[in-house]
Amino acid sequence: MAISAELHAALQTPEMLVIAVSGGVDSLTLAAAAHRVRGRENVTLCHALSPAVPGDASARVRRLAGQWQLRLEVIDAGEFDDPDYLRNPVNRCYYCKTHLYHTMSRLQAHFQGTSLTIASGTNTDDLGDYRPGLIAASEHGVVHPFVEAGMDKAAVRALAHSLGLTDISRLPAAPCLSSRIETGLPVEADTLLMVDAIEKSVRDRLGNITVRCRVRHSEYCIELDDASFTSLTPASHRQLLSQARRIMADHGREAPVTLAAYQQGSAFLHG
Secondary structure: OOOOOOHHHHHHHEEEEEEEEEHHHHHHHHHHHHHHHHOOOOOEEEEEEOOOHHHHHHHHHHHHHHHHHEEEEEEOOOOHHOHHOOOOEEEEEHHHHHHHHHHHHHHHHHOOOOOOOEOOOOOOOHHHOOOOHHHHHHOOOOOHHHOOOOOOOHHHHHHHHOOOOHHOOOOOOOHHHHEEEOOOOOOOOOHHHHHHHHHHHHHHHHHOEEEEEEEOOOEEEEEOOHHHHHHHHHHOOOOOOOOHHHHHOOOOOOOOEEEEEOOOOOOOOOO
């Protein structure tokens, strides 16, 4: 799949393009496409370091920014200083993205005389979900080139593959780690570090699969994609739970932990 005329125009039009990169397939594919369209000039990647961002994602951003020789700004968006974010309401993402885009907008000071445009990797599939972060994006004038080009997730993956990002095109969807915390439970940095460690331990054993470590009021539940869950042997089942309990103990946590098939958004309680 080549870069369409619509996507080319959306990427070429801004004077200075600053792309919010989380380390997932959407934002990294957008960065690669911008690099192809604009070269190294007037493209900046911006990555927020946070306990809510998996360590592997941050490492991926640094590696590819270096490979493409694109300017990378690593920021602290400050959402963990916001009590509204930490109390984990149903619209938690609004507070996170508000801090992210506000902090990114400050980069304008680095580009005197050049108009800065913030872009996200949002695709058309995202528009059908409840995404309060899109409200924050609208409030900060963020553009969504994939949406402008009418591209859904499958099209983004196809584009990633055509741009030579085969491994990136195969990445499972990976929302921020705070999405693992059941709505209403407070977001705590150490909990997210534990969640990241548990999910990494599962991927180390089973490969680059979809995995979510859900934190609920009375238990932890490790969700695996259907294929991985149904193919687990009894021995693998025991090993995964044992490893999770060890990681939990390292973080001073003791609670029941189970394995289950993946359910999208199962920690999200709306209404």
